[in-house]
Amino acid sequence: MRVIAVANQKGGCGKTTTSINLAACLAHLGKQTLLVDLDPQGHSTCGLGVQLEKGALTLYDLLGFREALRPSVMPILKQVNSCLYLLPSDGVLNALEEDLANSPDRDKRLKRELDILERENPDFEYVILDCPPNLGVLTFNALEAADDLIIPIEPSFFSLHGLAKISETIQHLQIFRETRLNVYALLTLFDSDTTFGQEIYEEVLAHFQDQLLRTVIHNAIVLKEASSAGQSIVEYAPESSAFRDYFHLAVEYLKRDWQRRFPMNELGWKNILHRHYGPRSVLGGVLFQAINEKAEIVEIAGDFNQWIPEAMQKRPNGLWQKVIPIHPGKYRYKFIVDGEWQIDPYQPVQRQNEYGTVDSYLELV
Ligand SMILES: Nc1ncnc2c1ncn2[C@@H]1O[C@H](COP(=O)(O)OP(=O)(O)OP(=O)(O)O)[C@@H](O)[C@H]1O
Numbered sequence: 001m002r003v004i005a006v007a008n009q010k011g012g013c014g015k016t017t018t019s020i021n022l023a024a025c026l027a028h029l030g031k032q033t034l035l036v037d038l039d040p041q042g043h044s045t046c047g048l049g050v051q052l053e054k055g056a057l058t059l060y061d062l063l064g065f066r067e068a069l070r071p072s073v074m075p076i077l078k079q080v081n082s083c084l085y086l087l088p089s090d091g092v093l094n095a096l097e098e099d100l101a102n103s104p105d106r107d108k109r110l111k112r113e114l115d116i117l118e119r120e121n122p123d124f125e126y127v128i129l130d131c132p133p134n135l136g137v138l139t140f141n142a143l144e145a146a147d148d149l150i151i152p153i154e155p156s157f158f159s160l161h162g163l164a165k166i167s168e169t170i171q172h173l174q175i176f177r178e179t180r181l182n183v184y185a186l187l188t189l190f191d192s193d194t195t196f197g198q199e200i201y202e203e204v205l206a207h208f209q210d211q212l213l214r215t216v217i218h219n220a221i222v223l224k225e226a227s228s229a230g231q232s233i234v235e236y237a238p239e240s241s242a243f244r245d246y247f248h249l250a251v252e253y254l255k256r257d258w259q260r261r262f263p264m265n266e267l268g269w270k271n272i273l274h275r276h277y278g279p280r281s282v283l284g285g286v287l288f289q290a291i292n293e294k295a296e297i298v299e300i301a302g303d304f305n306q307w308i309p310e311a312m313q314k315r316p317n318g319l320w321q322k323v324i325p326i327h328p329g330k331y332r333y334k335f336i337v338d339g340e341w342q343i344d345p346y347q348p349v350q351r352q353n354e355y356g357t358v359d360s361y362l363e364l365v
């Protein structure tokens with residue numbers, strides 16, 4: 001289970017909008033996702049159209065009581081759709097700061113509850129924490145429980161001013177953590193048409209470098225409309241560009257998460273691609289494959305066909321294939337893409353040729 005806090009002490013920078021829509025897009029991608037409303041304003045709760053009946057249990061009941069009195073998590077959750085769940089909140093959560101003032105474990109309560117949830121319900125893959133706009137006990141609970149932190153940044157002078165403060169807080173936190181918190185910055189409410197927007201982008205990029213998510217969330221009124229209607233953008237306007245922004249964010253996050261979990265250098269990725277798309281023995285010969293979505297015709301020529309180009313067969317998604325019946329031996333070959341001779345990018349072995357360039361090379365034993 002991966003826990004992602006969405007936090008920034010600055011108000012109105014898109015924390016709740018990002019939490020709801022990132023959670024909804026992860027769920028849309030089939031990931032079992034839990035959104036935790038850590039804000040007494042209860043915006044994630046009403047933004048997903050969840051109405052709490054009088055006396056309903058909320059996050060407060062989970063964090064505010066001593067162990068013996070605490071309810072278990074599952075009955076408090078509200079199911080939004082087949083993959084999306086919400087842990088709701090309301091104004092009562094305001095009391096937590098005072099209630100926990102003298103508890104030594106006050107910042108670790110959410111982590112403890114999420115650890116229990118993970119043990120009892122291992123199906124949950126992602127948990128998103130929508131934080132309030134301050135650095136109080138709720139945000140510290142989120143940062144203790146989180147593996148990743150997404151900081152939404154709305155392009156304004158004041159947001160940039162606040163970056164130094166967040167960075168300072170994070171650095172301080174990292175010292176006390178067992179594992180490193182992965183920090184990402186996300187530009188929200190972005191207007192790419194203005195030079196101001198571009199300037200801010202450059203500034204945030206310079207500050208966060210690789211930690212800046214390449215997806216940008218543009219200013220889109222439909223996001224406001226969706227939350228007023230109590231729906232995520234996935235439900236409210238799946239055709240909109242705002243949906244595409246949040247969908248790209250979910251995909252980028254998943255990709256980065258994957259790369260972090262399975263770190264591989266360039267060569268590692270090349271090896272995987274080589275195993276998948278490089279030449280390999282199949283029934284009837286050796287299967288050669290090229291990928292080119294735009295090409296009209298892709299051919300193959302080599303020592304095995306006296307360098308007379310033979311057309312490859314076009315498959316869906318830009319894949320071209322040809323099985324050539326060849327015997328054990330050493331072969332040079334090339335692809336010809338719309339008349340242009342190219343090496344096989346998925347075959348790392350090459351040999352110099354007499355024309356001063358290289359051919360792809362295959363040794364079949
Ligand atoms: N990309 C966007 N385009 C247009 N409006 C947006 C966008 N993102 C957020 N908003 C709107 O801006 C306002 C603030 O957004 P949101 O509630 O997500 O911010 P927040 O950081 O959670 O605020 P708070 O600090 O109060 O919790 C809301 O009215 C929301 O609908």
Ligand SMILES: [Mg+2]
Nearest residue numbers: 015016039043
């Ligand atoms: Mg909010």
